[in-house]
Amino acid sequence: MSTLAHKLKQAALPLFMAFVLLGIWQAWTTLQAIPEYLVPSPWVIAKTLVQNWAVLSRALLVTIKITVLAFISAIVLGVLVAFAMVQSRWIEAVFLPYAVLLQVTPIVAIAPLIIIWVKDPTASLVVCATLVALFPIISNTTIGLRSVNPGLAAYFQLQKAGRWQTLLRLRIPSALPYFFAGLRISGGLSLIGAVVAEFVAGTGGTGTGLAYQILQSGYQLDIPRMFAALVLISLTGVAVFVSLAALSRWVLGGWHESEMG
């Protein structure tokens, strides 16, 4: 009972704060008579969102699809590369510079190339977003796979555990907290990557995602619709973060310090 009340309070406070901020925003735009094409009021944004829901929801689905596909490919690729890198310092020395290279190259600089090289528009956007989201998974999983308690490692050695047994029963569970920390960063980056890539590709007429809606609204000076699309992107980002946090809590909650209490 008390924990439920505590949880309610935890959820209620941020919500209350959000309402206060929206109220101030609404009051400011109304009282100062700020024109809609500069800063639309929350009420106007909400109205626009409802009126344009057919278009915007379709765009939202496209952006979510690209985000999810990019996130999944980043996880698969990142984990594979991490497993390869912990096999030997040599493999790491060979791979790591390219991982870093991908990380430090701005995606807007290589996105046009990728869009030219990859014929399928969706695939090209997914590739761009994957490149953005990849690095945190590689680096975190690698650190995790290396962060094995030395005492436990000695115990496994003493029990003559095989390479496979050690990987499955020791290395992978030890890596999970680091892996999930990487997931949380990459989840947000997948969405950013999807939006940025679509901005670059958008003028080519290939995109129908939210970034394209923002571009179009900009050209048409339809600022309320721009804000409506922006709201959807932000909400998607929050949803991605919240679901990954919940997943991490569900998996690690019973034992890891980061998810206790």
Place this chain on the structure above:
Amino acid sequence: MGDKAASAVSMHEVEQVYPNGTRALMPVSLDIRPGEFVSLLGPSGCGKSTLLKMIAGLLQPTAGRIQLSGQQLSFVFQEATLMPWADVHANVRLPLDLAGVPRPQADGRVDEALQLVGLSAFAKQRPRELSGGMQMRVSIARGLVTRPRLLLMDEPFGALDEITRNRLDADLLALWRQQGLTVVFVTHSITEAVFLSSRVIVMGARPGRVVEDYALDNPWPRDDDHRTSPAFNAHVRHLQHRLSQASALTGDAP
């Protein structure tokens, strides 16, 4: 107590020199008979853990021979070294899982081992929910679940408070007598060595070496009153003197 003629552990001129040239342990010859409780007692750097690791096969001796009489051995570390993500039952079952023992059979043996250390009620708990002493009990249960004949323990209670340590010492003695184990126990506590052992190997540091092979004739069973008995104190005093002499010889500041 088994065959007196066959040693449980037989060491012949075993020595350890680290690659950087440090002499961790001067040549040691030692026979441990089945059913003995042998403590390796000495200050840090005397090579007692090194000797134990060589018996366990975790470390290769630089020279010399170690023979175990084909026994199943278990090693208990100074830290409990439990898997934080697994519950107590799964932690104790680990060596059986690694050895490929079928699940139903393994589960039965885990329950047995947990009963031996008095933790049956905690099988579903995670290690972090237990106190340090209870974690150590889990570690001992994990050592016993393979039904070893030889139990090697590397300062297992060194990180615990004195009251907890005394209780675990008493429980360990009971287990040793009940299971007919051979135990090699590393410690730097003189009283712990006297309380537990049928024999104490006193060691000195820099270079690591054996100073004395000391047999204890104290009666069994030993209880808390034994800790303050005159005989107990006499042994403690003797060992104290030998340890001081050993460090005085090498001119060590303690």
